[in-house]
Amino acid sequence: MPEVVFPLDSSRSFTDQELVGHNRWHPDIPPAVTVRPGDVFRVHCREWFDGAIHNDDSADDVRDAPLSRVHALSGPIAVEGAEPSDLLLVDILDLGPIPQEDSGPLAGQGWGYTGIFSRTNGGGFLTDQFPDAYKAIWDFRGQTATSRHVPGVSYTGITHPGLMGTAPSADLLARWNRREGALIATDPDRNPPLALPPLPDDAILGSLSGADFDRVAAAAARTAPPRENGGNQDIKNFTRGSRVFYPVFVPGANLSVGDLHFSQGDGEITFCGAIEMGGFIDLHVDLLKGGMETYGVAENAIFLPGNVEPRYDRWLAFSGTSVTLDDEQRYLDSDLSYQRACLHAIDYLTKFGYSPEQAYLLLGSAPIEGRLSGVVDIPNSCATVYIPTGIFDFDVEPSASGPVRIDPGMGAPRSSA
Secondary structure, eight states: OOEEEEOOOTTSOTTSSSSOOBSEEOTTSOOSEEEOTTOEEEEEEOOTTTTOSOSSSOOHHHHTOOGGGOOOBEEEEEETTOOTTOEEEEEEEEEEESTTOOSSSSTTSSEEEEEEOOGGGTOOTTTTTOOSOEEEEEEEETTEEEOSSSTTBOEEOOOEEEEEEEOOOHHHHHHHHHHHHHHHHHSTTOSSOSSOOOOOTTOOBTTOOHHHHHHHHHHOEESSSEETTEESOOOTTOOTTOEEEEEOOSTTOOEEEEEEESOOOTTOTTEEEEEEOOEEEEEEEEEETTHHHHHTOSSOOEEEOOSOOOOOOOEEEEEEESBOTTOOBOSSOHHHHHHHHHHHHHHHHHTTTOOHHHHHHHHHHSOOEEEEEESSSTTOOEEEEEEEGGGBSSOOSOOTTOOOOOOOTTOOOBOOO
16 A cells, blocks of 8 residues: 555544645645655545535535535645646546445445535536435445435446645736636626635635734635636546646645545536545656646646546437527527536436436436537537436336336435525
8 A cells, every 4th residue: 555645534523633634725835745756655535525414314414514614635745846837747546435444424434425505505507496405325335336315326436536736826826816706796696606705714724823824814715616726627537547737836736635526427517416425545746847838738737537437338318409498599508508418317317206306416426428519500509418328227218118117215305494
C-alpha cells in the first residue's frame, strides 16, 4: 500500500484530525504535506458533507444540508519544485470506499447516498420539476450498488473523484470573484442563486488561524463550480488509470482532492446526483516544466480517461431538443436539450412503476451517457441520454406486450415541509 500522506480517522470530524483540510480555494492556504515528483501516495477523503447525511429513510438531512461547509477537501498537497507555468501530471492509480470499514455511520462505510436538493437549498438540473428534497441510500457489494429506495436496478460503479484541482493564484482568484460577483448582481435575489460568493461562515482553511484566517476567509472562493484549476468537474470517466494535467498557478501547485463518487451519470443532474462516499485515492504526481505554454494549457485541465468502465453493450437512448415545456422555441440551447432528454427518460421509466423522483435519482447515479448530438441545425440543438439496459432486473425495451410493472417498494424518502 502507498504511504498515506493525508490520513483521516472515521471516528473524528473533518476539523478534528491530525491534518486539517479545507473547503475554500485561496493561494494562501498552507500545504498540509509536501511530496516529490515521481512519488506515489495515498490520500484519505471524507464525503463532501463530512457525515451530515445519514443512512436512514428520511430526506430531512438533504433538505437541511449545510452547503456552506462543502467541499471537505484533503490537501493542499505541495509538489516539490512545481512553479507557475508548469503542468502538474497526476495519475489516478486506485480509489474506493473507506478501506476495511464496510459498516458505520459515514458514507463510504459500505454505503453511499444520492440526493435531490430542494430549490431553496441548492436546487438541481431539473429543479423546476423537482423542487423538493429526496434521498436514496445505496449499499455497496464489491463494485455493485443497489438501493432499497430504487429497487429493480443494480450497477457497477465507475468510482472517481468529483473534485480535484490546484490552488489559484491571487490574480486568478480575483478574476473568479469579480466575474461571479457580476453575474450575481444581474439577479441578486434568484433562488437558487446564480453563483456562490465568498462566505467566511463555516470556512475551513487548513492550519490558518487568527488574522490570516479572517483575511483569507473573506476572499476565498467556494468550491462548488469547476474553474480554470480543475475543481468540481464531476467527470464520471475520471477514474482508475486516468492521467490528468493541471495548470500550476502557485509555487508547489497545492493539489487538493475530495468529493469521491461510487457511481454517477453524465451531468450529475440532481446536484447531489452521484453516489456520494468517503474513501481513499492513490495518486502519482510528476511535473512538465513550462508545460502550460508548451501545450497551450493555461486555463483548463486536460486528461486521459481511465479504461476500467463497466461493460454494457445495449443502451436505450432518449433525445431532446431546445424547446421548453411551454412550447417556446430556444436557439441552439444545448442545456435545455439535455434537460428535455432527461425528462423524456424519466417519463418513460414511470411507465414501469417508478415514481418520477426514483427515476430522477436513478439517472443521476447510474452510469448513463449524455451527449451533445447536434449543435448546428438551427433553431434546435439535440442532446441525448443513453441508459444501459443491463442495469435493470427487468426488460425496459418497448415491446408489443407493454411495460412490465415493478413493485417500486418504499420509494425515495421525501423531506417534510
